Amino acid sequence: MPEGKELYMLMLRRMMLIRKFDETVKDLVQSAELVGMAHCYIGEEAVAVGACTALRDEDYITGNHRSHGHPISKGGDVRRAMAELLGKATGYCKGKGGSMHLADFDIGILGESGIVASALPVAVGAAMGSKMQNTDRVVISFFGDGASNQGACHEAMNLASIWKLPVIFLCENNQYAVTTSFKETVSTENVSDRATAYNMPGVLVDGQDVMAMHEATVHAVQRARAGEGPTLLEAKTYRYEDHSEGLNRILREPYRTEEEIEFWRQRDPIDIHSKWLLENDVASQEEIDKVQNDVYEAIGDALQFARESPYPDEADLFTDLFADPIPLR
Amino acid sequence: MGEITYSDALNHALKEEMRRDEKVFLMGESIRGGIYGVTGGLSQEFDKRVIDTPLSENGFMGAAVGAAAVGMRPIVQSLASFAWVAMDQLVSQAAKMRFMFGGQVNLPIVYRWGLLYGNNIAAHHADRPYPMFMNMPGLKIAIPSTPADAKGLLKTAIRDNDPVMFFEDNNLAGSRGEVSEDPEICIPFGKAEVKREGADVTVVTIAGTLRPALAVADELESDGISVEVIDPRTIVPLDTKTILDSVEKTGRLVVVDPAHRSCSVASEISSIVSQEGFWSLQAPIQRVTSLDCHFPFSPALEHLVYPNEDKIADAINLTLE
Numbered sequence: 001m002p003e004g005k006e007l008y009m010l011m012l013r014r015m016m017l018i019r020k021f022d023e024t025v026k027d028l029v030q031s032a033e034l035v036g037m038a039h040c041y042i043g044e045e046a047v048a049v050g051a052c053t054a055l056r057d058e059d060y061i062t063g064n065h066r067s068h069g070h071p072i073s074k075g076g077d078v079r080r081a082m083a084e085l086l087g088k089a090t091g092y093c094k095g096k097g098g099s100m101h102l103a104d105f106d107i108g109i110l111g112e113s114g115i116v117a118s119a120l121p122v123a124v125g126a127a128m129g130s131k132m133q134n135t136d137r138v139v140i141s142f143f144g145d146g147a148s149n150q151g152a153c154h155e156a157m158n159l160a161s162i163w164k165l166p167v168i169f170l171c172e173n174n175q176y177a178v179t180t181s182f183k184e185t186v187s188t189e190n191v192s193d194r195a196t197a198y199n200m201p202g203v204l205v206d207g208q209d210v211m212a213m214h215e216a217t218v219h220a221v222q223r224a225r226a227g228e229g230p231t232l233l234e235a236k237t238y239r240y241e242d243h244s245e246g247l248n249r250i251l252r253e254p255y256r257t258e259e260e261i262e263f264w265r266q267r268d269p270i271d272i273h274s275k276w277l278l279e280n281d282v283a284s285q286e287e288i289d290k291v292q293n294d295v296y297e298a299i300g301d302a303l304q305f306a307r308e309s310p311y312p313d314e315a316d317l318f319t320d321l322f323a324d325p326i327p328l329r
Numbered sequence: 330m331g332e333i334t335y336s337d338a339l340n341h342a343l344k345e346e347m348r349r350d351e352k353v354f355l356m357g358e359s360i361r362g363g364i365y366g367v368t369g370g371l372s373q374e375f376d377k378r379v380i381d382t383p384l385s386e387n388g389f390m391g392a393a394v395g396a397a398a399v400g401m402r403p404i405v406q407s408l409a410s411f412a413w414v415a416m417d418q419l420v421s422q423a424a425k426m427r428f429m430f431g432g433q434v435n436l437p438i439v440y441r442w443g444l445l446y447g448n449n450i451a452a453h454h455a456d457r458p459y460p461m462f463m464n465m466p467g468l469k470i471a472i473p474s475t476p477a478d479a480k481g482l483l484k485t486a487i488r489d490n491d492p493v494m495f496f497e498d499n500n501l502a503g504s505r506g507e508v509s510e511d512p513e514i515c516i517p518f519g520k521a522e523v524k525r526e527g528a529d530v531t532v533v534t535i536a537g538t539l540r541p542a543l544a545v546a547d548e549l550e551s552d553g554i555s556v557e558v559i560d561p562r563t564i565v566p567l568d569t570k571t572i573l574d575s576v577e578k579t580g581r582l583v584v585v586d587p588a589h590r591s592c593s594v595a596s597e598i599s600s601i602v603s604q605e606g607f608w609s610l611q612a613p614i615q616r617v618t619s620l621d622c623h624f625p626f627s628p629a630l631e632h633l634v635y636p637n638e639d640k641i642a643d644a645i646n647l648t649l650e
Contacts, residue, residue, distance in 0.1 A: 048516055060399070093431035103430040110398055113428050115421045121388045125395020125403075132354065132377075132401060152417065155388025162383065194606075314505060320432030321467055323490035326566035328466075 041069035047270030050213020063112035116151030146177030166224035192234035207235030357406035391418035424467035481516030519566035527557035580611035
């Protein structure tokens with residue numbers, strides 16, 4: 001795992017990659033080149049990047065519907081991710097999953113679930129498998145404030161706690177379940193307060209600060225690897241975009257104020273980290289600009305790759321359903 | 330060979346496969362004690378590989394998916410009626426994951442479901458939900474009706490690399506039959522068995538309805554009616570060829586299924602045969618199923634709901650009119 005400057009620059013690069021990836025997604029939705037639903041992670045980049053840079057390649061993550069950032073944070077390939085979003089055969093899932101279902105099992109990305117909170121029990125099972133096979137692999141399960149109100153979340157946390165499983169429940173509290181404020185739907189002040197009920201540490205973290213996210217995750221990972229059980233991390237963060245792209249064409253009433261959005265834009269995770277790099281003489285503005293340019297190039301290349309890739313074949317409808325195939329009609 | 334019960338046959342399959350492959354483990358509610366009459370005693374040999382869970386079906390059915398995704402081979406036990414509580418994990422994860430992620434992962438999971446209908450336990454515990462899962466791609470479905478099938482199919486299910494919904498008819502728990510002790514005898518999926526040969530009417534049975542159907546066939550024999558009885562044994566994959574070949578011979582079909590009538594396995598088989606075997610038919614296909622009402626508690630009512638010998642005999646006679 002990288003350390004020092006290498007780590008800090010990797011954090012910058014991955015946050016910028018996610019930002020540019022999702023800005024491109026926005027454009028593609030606008031131009032109707034990207035069909036279906038797309039949920040942007042813009043504004044929340046520090047959460048996944050801070051967390052995943054605390055993992056080894058062989059560790060696992062699970063994601064949710066707003067999950068372009070999670071695989072990119074784990075070292076996923078933006079070309080295959082973009083191709084998947086465009087429904088191409090070269091995509092991560094051969095075009096069968098799309099925006100909400102990226103996965104790369106080779107590097108521990110166990111997939112994303114479009115059903116809110118549905119990946120939490122799966123993450124618990126991966127941690128179970130890790131423990132039963134005596135590996136020290138840990139799992140991070142990313143979910144939102146909305147998911148924290150699902151029964152699956154409760155069951156998963158209780159199971160992980162009674163069996164002392166190496167899983168980190170990472171709640172990305174972006175404060176809204178579509179348009180409903182978490183203040184109206186969560187009975188405690190913070191989601192992390194609920195950790196007490198599961199006899200695990202609950203840690204509230206500034207989700208806009210990639211260094212704070214990283215540090216908190218390092219502690220939780222150490223605890224998990226040492227066999228001491230799960231941790232509930234809550235990252236307070238914000239999505240600049242609506243729940244999904246294009247939703248503003250449907251919504252009739254504002255659910256948040258311009259002031260609130262602006263307040264959070266002033267706490268932009270990429271700005272915060274860039275400033276930290278400069279103020280601590282870790283990197284020069286030139287170096288930061290170079291990362292930015294590299295990222296623009298990488299995403300441009302990813303888009304070109306996706307556009308030029310072929311669509312899947314009709315015959316692919318009947319592949320991948322079963323490992324041991326059966327006659328299908 | 331020796332005569333053992335359906336429950337013991339399942340127990341033997343579990344024991345043999347757990348000895349064979351240390352990745353296989355069991356989880357469910359109160360299974361170390363053996364609440365369902367199958368797993369008792371296994372914890373003595375396999376200890377930590379027999380896991381009692383909290384009452385969190387959605388949680389642990391989903392945990393099975395995660396464990397399978399990272400290399401384990403979980404077997405989960407529950408009651409068929411509790412599938413409703415776990416539906417999200419069964420459908421959104423177990424059934425869809427492999428396809429949705431482009432075949433990146435195998436999910437060798439066996440979900441074992443006890444079917445408890447017909448025991449005066451009312452509607453909340455008496456479900457036979459297998460046809461609903463037949464409507465969900467990504468799941469294989471086995472329903473054994475004899476001790477030999479129970480053992481052979483369960484072993485195949487455990488060795489299979491996909492999620493298998495394995496329905497065990499509790500009405501057969503104490504039924505006895507010859508079962509091979511050879512640990513390598515597995516019954517392949519998608520192979521129906523002709524349980525009784527006949528020439529006049531084909532009767533396809535699902536789960537525990539095999540026994541009343543065989544009894545009826547024996548009875549009708551003395552009236553000169555020759556009944557062929559077929560158990561598909563797995564409904565996904567479904568061996569349509571054996572059924573169609575039989576109908577070609579007999580020209581008549583009765584399908585007996587303890588599931589509710591609408592969209593039952595009986596409905597699906599009837600539909601396939603009317604589409605692909607229409608010109609062999611000499612009479613309308615008959616379905617003998619549970620009625621489209623819930624299982625009532627009262628002994629005065631419950632037996633009216635599910636298939637029995639009289640209903641099967643009536644249906645056979647209808648095809649011969």
